[in-house]
Amino acid sequence: MxxxxxxxxxxxxxxxxxxxxxxxxxxxxxxxxxxxxxxxxxxxxxxxxxxxxxxxxxxxxxxxxxxxxxxxxxxxxxxxxxxxxxxxxxxxxxxxxxxxxxxxxxxxxxxxxxxxxxxxxxxxxxxxxxxxxxxxxxxxxxxIVNVGQRPAPARLAHVMIELRERLRLIGRIDGNNFEMPLTQEQIGEALGITAVHANRVIKQLRQEGIVELNRGRVTVLDERKFQVLADFDGRYLHQSPTL
Amino acid sequence: MxxxxxxxxxxxxxxxxxxxxxxxxxxxxxxxxxxxxxxxxxxxxxxxxxxxxxxxxxxxxxxxxxxxxxxxxxxxxxxxxxxxxxxxxxxxxxxxxxxxxxxxxxxxxxxxxxxxxxxxxxxxxxxxxxxxxxxxxxxxxxxIVNVGQRPAPARLAHVMIELRERLRLIGRIDGNNFEMPLTQEQIGEALGITAVHANRVIKQLRQEGIVELNRGRVTVLDERKFQVLADFDGRYLHQSPTL
DNA sequence: CTGCGTCCTTAACTTTTGTTGGAACCGGGA
DNA sequence: TCCCGGTTCCAACAAAAGTTAAGGACGCAG
Missing domain, CATH: 2.60.120.10 (Jelly Rolls)
Structure with missing residues (x-):
């Protein structure tokens, strides 16, 4: 490059x-x-x-x-x-x-x-x-808020949406899916839970038809449910210079 | 003033x-x-x-x-x-x-x-x-590390020591005790646990003779146990300008 | 193609933490 | 003084998360 x-x-x-x-x-x-x-x-x-x-x-x-x-x-x-x-x-x-x-x-x-x-x-x-x-x-x-106050499924959804919104800024979103190249071990380390529990949570979100996670790629299945679960308010990203 | x-x-x-x-x-x-x-x-x-x-x-x-x-x-x-x-x-x-x-x-x-x-x-x-x-x-x-990775008693001890080290800088430590003017509800909110559980943890630390918490004042009973529990490394406070 | 290592997946069981509800304590104001 | 509201404290039960152990999928190096 x-x-x-x-x-x-x-x-x-x-x-x-x-x-x-x-x-x-x-x-x-x-x-x-x-x-x-x-x-x-x-x-x-x-x-x-x-x-x-x-x-x-x-x-x-x-x-x-x-x-x-x-x-x-x-x-x-x-x-x-x-x-x-x-x-x-x-x-x-x-x-x-x-x-x-x-x-x-x-x-x-x-x-x-x-x-x-x-x-x-x-x-x-x-x-x-x-x-x-x-x-x-x-x-x-x-x-801190994510790890301290949200239940594990919401934590995962929140991290996913934060990443997605940042990837969107640099034009790296492709339809309803985007990259999140972490192993389940690493997802656990990000959410403050064990890898086993991370796996349980991922499985649950898949079964509920909210989001799919496969080899480092996230596919959103139900955008509405996804957002409700994540409780995401992007203001903290301060993406607009005028604000 | x-x-x-x-x-x-x-x-x-x-x-x-x-x-x-x-x-x-x-x-x-x-x-x-x-x-x-x-x-x-x-x-x-x-x-x-x-x-x-x-x-x-x-x-x-x-x-x-x-x-x-x-x-x-x-x-x-x-x-x-x-x-x-x-x-x-x-x-x-x-x-x-x-x-x-x-x-x-x-x-x-x-x-x-x-x-x-x-x-x-x-x-x-x-x-x-x-x-x-x-x-x-x-x-x-x-x-983030505190809330994400440490068990509740260590979380409390860590927050206490961080506060103490900062109070020390401004000369606000008085022997083995210092101010921490939070209710148990607020301690829970700081540690990412409920007030009831905060109370359990405080009780446990008192019974183990590590630290006492009374009306917004912390009294250290066993400094050694306190430090071991907190797993505190103050480097992150960057208190020395030369480093 | 085969074997090995990493990751994913799951189950059974344990521990920690949350929830609910209530009693005791304490300080300040009527 | 007595009452009131906010704390502190506690017990019983429920839910969430951790631990341990093991099988399966997958990709890669030999």
Missing amino acids: PSDAIRAALISRLRMSSGISEEDIAEIEALPISVRQFPAETPVVRDGERATNCCLIADGFCARSKTIANGKRQILSIHIPGEIPDLMSLFLHVMDHDLATLTPATLGFISHETLQKLHRRRPSLAEMFWRDTLIDAAMFREW | PSDAIRAALISRLRMSSGISEEDIAEIEALPISVRQFPAETPVVRDGERATNCCLIADGFCARSKTIANGKRQILSIHIPGEIPDLMSLFLHVMDHDLATLTPATLGFISHETLQKLHRRRPSLAEMFWRDTLIDAAMFREW
């Missing part, structure tokens, strides 16, 4: 979420980015490491997670092309969680130094990136 | 978490802040509202929360003097959650306009505030 295509993903997302000027686009197009390929299920940055780059997803899916003393793991977020999952490392130098690929992925790395200079040169871009990290935090807040 | 004391709380916290220059301190001391008193259990900003100010806690405790369709409420964070719980509203104009007082509180309001201008004038302060919102996000991540 050419480095231009990578920038395009970022620009199109910033345009959606914040509105971006021509000058700022030019700045991003001039950004030095080094591209690397990663296999599936591979760590990108680890908890405790000192990061010196931020990582832009050009292609593929990533996830952030934390592992606690007893070995249990919690997935904190799922990331899609155009996002910068570790932008926080710019000011929080030592990582407090892991970032890893879910699928084979193409990642572009931008050095902290480059970004710091860019911010001083163009405060409007700094604010845009700041806003980006704030949306990240808003998604964490909703994730 | 004089408006100077309010600024002092903020400055001392920024000094701890980011390091701050004399010029920046002068800027903060010159900031126009309007002070208001709030009774306990009173909303400050509501989900869906458009904020035009950020709110600095001079005295008292606040909490952020979200309420879902079935009426259940999840507490997302607890805030103490010196913090700006709704800094995110600077760029995410419509609130996606509630902010309310827990105790009677003194709050200082700074207009978004003032802050925006300040950032353009002093990028170093902007970065400090940005870092502050990133630490906020780091706390949300840990909160």
Whole structure:
């Protein structure tokens, strides 16, 4: 993948979420980015490491997670092309969680130094990136609510719809189905339940004719039931810059 | 409370978490802040509202929360003097959650306009505030892990220790006990369990001689057991600016 | 094509947590 | 002082989720 295509993903997302000027686009197009390929299920940055780059997803899916003393793991977020999952490392130098690929992925790395200079040169871009990290935090807040208050089937539906709405923004929805490349083990880790229970819940949603999950692909069977179950209100994604 | 004391709380916290220059301190001391008193259990900003100010806690405790369709409420964070719980509203104009007082509180309001201008004038302060919102996000991540992966007693212990470590920074620890002004109902909402179960857990920790909870005050009975139970690693609080 | 490993699937059983309903306690105001 | 509302506390029962164990599907490497 050419480095231009990578920038395009970022620009199109910033345009959606914040509105971006021509000058700022030019700045991003001039950004030095080094591209690397990663296999599936591979760590990108680890908890405790000192990061010196931020990582832009050009292609593929990533996830952030934390592992606690007893070995249990919690997935904190799922990331899609155009996002910068570790932008926080710019000011929080030592990582407090892991970032890893879910699928084979193409990642572009931008050095902290480059970004710091860019911010001083163009405060409007700094604010845009700041806003980006704030949306990240808003998604964490909703994730807390999901894990803390919703019953397991609603949790699953909610995570699915959140992912779908974000994929929609980058034009990655195909009719009534979309990608969600997690194993049932990982779904459990995202929802705060065991893999066995995740399987029970998936089975239940399939039997009730709400949603089908097959080899990393979600197919919605009954959109109305799906939405009612998920109790989804997308305001927290802050997808419109004017709001 | 004089408006100077309010600024002092903020400055001392920024000094701890980011390091701050004399010029920046002068800027903060010159900031126009309007002070208001709030009774306990009173909303400050509501989900869906458009904020035009950020709110600095001079005295008292606040909490952020979200309420879902079935009426259940999840507490997302607890805030103490010196913090700006709704800094995110600077760029995410419509609130996606509630902010309310827990105790009677003194709050200082700074207009978004003032802050925006300040950032353009002093990028170093902007970065400090940005870092502050990133630490906020780091706390949300840990909160997800807490609610998603730890058994209820560990959840309670973890929230307690997090609060204690933050209170320690502002010199609000008194021997082996500290303030945590939540009802059992609210503790349940913070941990993602019912009030009845919260009561069971509190009783259990008391009977095991680990920690005592009485009218909004926590008394640690066995520090070692307490820490083991909580599985607390404070790195995510990013309290040292050098890291 | 065969064997191996990963993931999915299910069942039986245990533990944790939620629900309901009620009693005891406590502080503040009439 | 006594009452009132909000907490705290508790028990009995129900529901949700965790644990353990095992068989089957599937893709891939040899």
